Amino acid sequence: xxxxxxxxxxxxxxxxxxxxxxxxxxxxxxxxxxxxxxxxxxxxxxxxxxxxxxxxxxxxxxxxxxxxxxxxxxxxxxxxxxxxxxxxxxxxxxxxxxxxxxxxxxxxxxxxxxxxxxxxxxxxxxxxxxxxxxxxxxxxxxxxxxxxxxxxxxx
Amino acid sequence: xxxxxxxxxxxxxxxxxxxxxxxxxxxxxxxxxxxxxxxxxxxxxxxxxxxxxxxxxxxxxxxxxxxxxxxxxxxxxxxxxxxxxxxxxxxxxxxxxxxxxxxxxxxxxxxxxxxxxxxxxxxxxxxxxxxxxxxxxxxxxxxxxxxxxxxxxxxxxxxxxxxxxxxxxxxxxxxxxxxxxxxxxxxxxxxxxxxxxxxxxxxxxxxxxxxxxxxxxxxxxxxxxxxxxxxxxxxxxxxxxxxxxxxxxxxxxxxxxxxxxxxxxxxxxxxxxxxxxxxxxxxxxxxxx
Numbered sequence: 200x201x202x203x204x205x206x207x208x209x210x211x212x213x214x215x216x217x218x219x220x221x222x223x224x225x226x227x228x229x230x231x232x233x234x235x236x237x238x239x240x241x242x243x244x245x246x247x248x249x250x251x252x253x254x255x256x257x258x259x260x261x262x263x264x265x266x267x268x269x270x271x272x273x274x275x276x277x278x279x280x281x282x283x284x285x286x287x288x289x290x291x292x293x294x295x296x297x298x299x300x301x302x303x304x305x306x307x308x309x310x311x312x313x314x315x316x317x318x319x320x321x322x323x324x325x326x327x328x329x330x331x332x333x334x335x336x337x338x339x340x341x342x343x344x345x346x347x348x349x350x351x352x353x354x
Numbered sequence: 355x356x357x358x359x360x361x362x363x364x365x366x367x368x369x370x371x372x373x374x375x376x377x378x379x380x381x382x383x384x385x386x387x388x389x390x391x392x393x394x395x396x397x398x399x400x401x402x403x404x405x406x407x408x409x410x411x412x413x414x415x416x417x418x419x420x421x422x423x424x425x426x427x428x429x430x431x432x433x434x435x436x437x438x439x440x441x442x443x444x445x446x447x448x449x450x451x452x453x454x455x456x457x458x459x460x461x462x463x464x465x466x467x468x469x470x471x472x473x474x475x476x477x478x479x480x481x482x483x484x485x486x487x488x489x490x491x492x493x494x495x496x497x498x499x500x501x502x503x504x505x506x507x508x509x510x511x512x513x514x515x516x517x518x519x520x521x522x523x524x525x526x527x528x529x530x531x532x533x534x535x536x537x538x539x540x541x542x543x544x545x546x547x548x549x550x551x552x553x554x555x556x557x558x559x560x561x562x563x564x565x566x567x568x569x570x571x572x573x574x575x576x577x578x579x580x581x582x583x584x585x586x587x588x589x590x591x592x593x594x595x596x597x598x599x600x601x602x603x604x605x606x607x608x609x610x611x612x613x614x615x616x617x618x619x620x621x622x623x624x625x626x627x628x629x630x631x632x633x634x635x636x637x638x639x640x641x642x643x
Contacts, residue, residue, distance in 0.1 A: 204360070221360035221403070224390070244391045245459060246545075257432070257461040263390050264462070265383075267360050268405060311457065332544040333456025 208269045210235070211279030219266040226250045226261040229276060237277035237306045241335070248334030251307035251314075252276050258314035260333075277306035280313065289313055289351045298347035300338035307334050312348045321352050355393050362405040366412075366492055369404050370519055374494040376402045378516040383407075384428045385462035387455065388471045404519075412466075412521065417443065422527040427466025427520040431455075431478075434465060444525060445640060446534025446555065450481035453538065456545045466520050472506040472577065479506065479578035480553035480570035481536040487525045493518040503570070506577040531565075532557040533640030535633045538572065539625045548573040549617040552605070552629035554637045556588065564588045569601060569630055574609035574622050581608045584630070593638040595631070602630035 203218040210233065219228050226243075229235045229252070241249030243262045250261040253275040280287040289312050292298070299305045308331065315322055315330045322330065327348050328341070336344060360383075363369045373380045379401040383389055392398040406412050412426035417439035425434055434440055435452045454463055454477055468478045469489060482502040489500050491514055502523070505512050514520060538551030551572035559565040567585040572578050584604040591597040611622035 220357060222355040222357050222393070224355075244394065245387055245455070248456070248458060251458055254461075258458045259461050260387075260458045263385075263387050263459075265360065265386065265390070265403075265405075268362075268386075268407075270362075314457065329544055330457050333458045 204267050206267055206270050208271065209273040211275060221265065221267050223266045224262050225252070225264040225266045225269060228266040229261060235276050235278050239303055239306055248307040248311060249304055251310040251334065253310060253314060256317065258311055277309055280309060289348070292347040292351035296343050296347035296350055298339060298343040304334060304336040308336065308344055312351070316352055324349065356399070358400050359402045360405065361402065362408045364408050366409055366519070366521060369406055369409060370492055370494050370517065372402065372404050373519055374517045380404055382519050384464040384467040385430060387459050387463040388467060406519065415440065419527055423525040424522050426522050428464055430461055431463050431465065432460040443528045444485065446536055446553065446637065447481050447485060447525065450477040450536035450553065453477055453544065465523060469502065469505060470512060470514060470520055472510050472512045474509055474575060474577060475548040475551070475573035476578060477536065477538060477548060477551055477572060480551060480572050482523065482525070483570035483578065483580050484534055484553040484555035484568040485525050487523055489523055490521045491518045492521045503580040509576050529557050531641050533637040535636035535640065537629045537633045537636070539629060547616065550574050550622045550625035550629060552626060552633045554630065554633035556593065556634065556637050556641070558593065558641050562592065564591050564593055569605055571605060571609055571626060574611040574626055579609060581605045584608065598631045598634040601634065602627045605630045
């Protein structure tokens with residue numbers, strides 16, 4: 200049994216402390232330790248993007264981050280997007296453009312799209328498609344997701 | 355993942371002391387985009403991960419027109435490609451670094467890790483080789499610099515010894531009238547591993563002939579491959595399509611591709627011919643700009 204480490208971090212704007220073992224991924228701790236199950240586990244090796252979160256504002260795969268690595272850092276998950284009761288503009292655009300079917304990839308798509316619009320508020324279609332290459336969707340064929348991101352960007 | 359210990363030292367001295375204590379069972383952790391996958395697969399039995407991202411020297415990028423570019427082994431691909439001096443002076447490096455994984459991987463993966471993982475398909479490695487880059491390795495008692503062209507010795511193997519840590523990569527200042535480029539072939543637009551890749555660098559003399567040139571390849575040999583004779587064949591030539599084709603033919607002769615899930619040996623050898631010509635053309639266009 201590895202000794203547990205106490206980690207302090209800001210998660211969705213709230214100061215949070217948790218105990219974890221060094222080999223636990225951020226994804227594992229978010230879902231199983233902190234109950235933030237919006238972030239999904241897909242491939243668990245950095246290919247599918249279902250586990251996308253923002254780490255200090257940058258898009259990362261939470262399956263490829265150790266929970267101990269986020270000491271002192273800031274994480275935003277899909278639960279941190281809406282300002283209740285108002286949806287985030289991307290969430291609204293995804294709903295209005297039918298940009299989801301089963302919904303499994305949606306939290307990752309939303310977080311990845313937010314990371315894109317935060318740095319590039321008016322991306323071209325090609326830029327959206329290239330940016331979302333790390334997020335797989337097996338239902339929509341991507342078109343509606345791209346339209347939703349365009350709608351949210353005001354294009 | 356099997357349990358391991360984790361340390362995040364804030365100095366090179368503390369990090370190499372940990373590496374010395376644990377020997378081969380300690381692994382430096384940079385972006386983790388390869389290492390964590392290996393650990394999860396059971397392909398590595400690390401007892402200690404030494405997270406090097408809290409060491410200021412390992413996350414620094416410095417550029418000086420005289421001494422060139424130095425960047426720490428823990429600088430992410432995204433940070434390197436966003437750096438204005440890197441964008442302005444090393445477009446051939448940006449070609450290679452910006453295509454390693456998608457946006458999320460770019461924010462974590464490092465060029466240092468790409469080099470230390472030493473996969474034959476590591477995109478940044480040929481780009482570093484043709485730019486004449488050196489890798490700084492530091493151990494408990496000494497520091498040494500190794501040309502990147504000599505760094506990888508076999509798939510997944512490098513000259514780095516247990517107890518040594520890759521600290522930084524140094525790229526010479528951009529030479530007058532020089533240009534570089536890196537291209538790879540993948541069957542989709544992004545997020546894939548090179549079937550074959552080629553990096554090229556050339557420098558023109560005042561009379562417009564090629565004064566010096568270097569060519570290196572990815573995914574067509576057990577290691578990223580520096581093809582000295584292909585670059586040497588260009589010296590004294592005009593930068594024409596015929597000269598580039600002759601150099602590409604030498605690179606095709608020198609490569610030792612295998613057939614695997616990503617492509618056949620014949621396809622890879624064909625791609626080397628196409629990619630070397632195109633990379634040389636791009637590099638020579640960049641001399642003018």
